[in-house]
Amino acid sequence: MRTKTICILGGAGFVGQHLVRRLGEAGWHCRVPTRRPHRHRDLKLTRHLSLLPVSSLDRATLAELFAGCDAVVNLVGILNEDGSSTFERAHVELVRELTAAATEAGVSRLIQMSALNADAIGGGSAYLRSKGAGEDLAHQAEGLQVTSVRPSVIFGRGDSFFNRFASLLELAPGVFPLACPDARFAPVWVGDVCEAIARALDDPRTIGRRYDLCGPRTFRLEELVEQTASWIGKRCLLIGLNDRASRWQANLFERLPGKPFTMDNYWSMQTPSICGEHNGLLELGIHPSDIETIVPTYLR
Structure with missing residues (x-):
C-alpha cells in the first residue's frame, strides 16, 4: 500500500x-x-x-x-x-x-x-x-x-494560554489585574x-x-486564571477589571514587547468562544477532554 x-x-x-x-x-x-x-x-x-x-x-x-x-x-x-x-x-x-x-x-x-x-x-x-x-x-x-x-x-503541552497565564502569575506581586474577566471560553x-x-x-x-x-465545559476567563493559580500553587488576588480598565490595559500592553494583550485581542474576547448547538468533536465521534485531566499534568 x-x-x-x-x-x-x-x-x-x-x-x-x-x-x-x-x-x-x-x-x-x-x-x-x-x-x-x-x-x-x-x-x-x-x-x-x-x-x-x-x-x-x-x-x-x-x-x-x-x-x-x-x-x-x-x-x-x-x-x-x-x-x-x-x-x-x-x-x-x-x-x-x-x-x-x-x-x-x-x-x-x-x-x-x-x-x-x-x-x-x-x-x-x-x-x-x-x-x-x-x-x-x-x-x-x-x-x-x-x-x-x-x-x-x-x-x-506547549500551549500559549495556560502556560502564559502561569508565567504571568509567577511574576505577579500578589495582585493580578485581569482584563475581560467575564470573557467565556470552551x-x-x-x-x-x-x-x-x-x-x-x-x-x-x-x-x-x-x-x-469545543471542550466539554464553558468557563469565564477569571475562573480559568483562578484554576491556573491553584494548579501552580500561587496565591494571588485576582482583580477583574471593568470594561474601561480592560481597554486601558489593552492600549498599554499592545505597546510592550511581545504585545501580551492588544485592543484586537480585547475585541475578539467580546464574543464568547463557545460552541452553539453543534460541537464538531461529537459529530466526529470524539469525546472532548476536560482541562482537569490534562492541564495539571504539564503545569505542575
Missing part, C-alpha cells in the same frame, strides 16, 4: 507538532516547511517526517512543496500583527496562494484551520474577520475538497483537535463542512 504524503503549513508550531505525531502514527508521511529548521531538531525524531527549509511561502515554493502530496493542512495563524506579519497576509493572502498552488500541483484535499467565531463580515475583531475571509477563500476554491476546523482556545485539547483533523482526512463526508470544536 502506497504511503500517503501530506504537507502541513505551520507544522512546526504548537498544534503542528502534535499533529505530525498523530498523522505519523497513522502512516502519513508529513512534509513540514520551516524558515528555521535548526530550531525544530526534535521534530526529526518523529516518524515519517521531512523538515524542509524554506525562505518564503510564495505560490511557486508552495507548488514545489505540494508536488506529489495527497493533502495539505494549513495551520498558519497569528494572534497579533507585527511589522510585515499582518492578519491579511497570514490569514488571507496565504490561503489565496496555497489554494492556487494546490491546484497547480494536483492536490485536491485541504484542511483549513480557522477559529471559532471567524466571520469575514461580522467578526468582532480584525483577527476574526481575517480568519473568516481565509476560511471562505479556501471553501470557494475550485477543484479543492475542503474541510475547516474552528476551535475555541486550544490547550495542551477550551479544547490539542489532542482532540488533531484527532478531528485526522478523522476528517479519512472521511469524505466531511468535505465542504465547517466544524466548531
Whole structure:
C-alpha cells in the first residue's frame, strides 16, 4: 500500500507538532516547511517526517512543496500583527496562494484551520474577520475538497494560554489585574483537535463542512486564571477589571514587547468562544477532554 504524503503549513508550531505525531502514527508521511529548521531538531525524531527549509511561502515554493502530496493542512495563524506579519497576509493572502498552488500541483484535499467565531463580515475583531475571509477563500476554491476546523482556545503541552497565564502569575506581586474577566471560553485539547483533523482526512463526508470544536465545559476567563493559580500553587488576588480598565490595559500592553494583550485581542474576547448547538468533536465521534485531566499534568 502506497504511503500517503501530506504537507502541513505551520507544522512546526504548537498544534503542528502534535499533529505530525498523530498523522505519523497513522502512516502519513508529513512534509513540514520551516524558515528555521535548526530550531525544530526534535521534530526529526518523529516518524515519517521531512523538515524542509524554506525562505518564503510564495505560490511557486508552495507548488514545489505540494508536488506529489495527497493533502495539505494549513495551520498558519497569528494572534497579533507585527511589522510585515499582518492578519491579511497570514490569514488571507496565504490561503489565496496555497489554494492556487494546490491546484497547480494536483492536490485536491485541504484542511483549513480557522477559529471559532471567524466571520469575514461580522467578526468582532480584525483577527476574526481575517480568519473568516481565509476560511471562505479556501471553501470557494475550485477543484479543492475542503474541510475547516474552528476551535475555541486550544490547550495542551506547549500551549500559549495556560502556560502564559502561569508565567504571568509567577511574576505577579500578589495582585493580578485581569482584563475581560467575564470573557467565556470552551477550551479544547490539542489532542482532540488533531484527532478531528485526522478523522476528517479519512472521511469524505466531511468535505465542504465547517466544524466548531469545543471542550466539554464553558468557563469565564477569571475562573480559568483562578484554576491556573491553584494548579501552580500561587496565591494571588485576582482583580477583574471593568470594561474601561480592560481597554486601558489593552492600549498599554499592545505597546510592550511581545504585545501580551492588544485592543484586537480585547475585541475578539467580546464574543464568547463557545460552541452553539453543534460541537464538531461529537459529530466526529470524539469525546472532548476536560482541562482537569490534562492541564495539571504539564503545569505542575
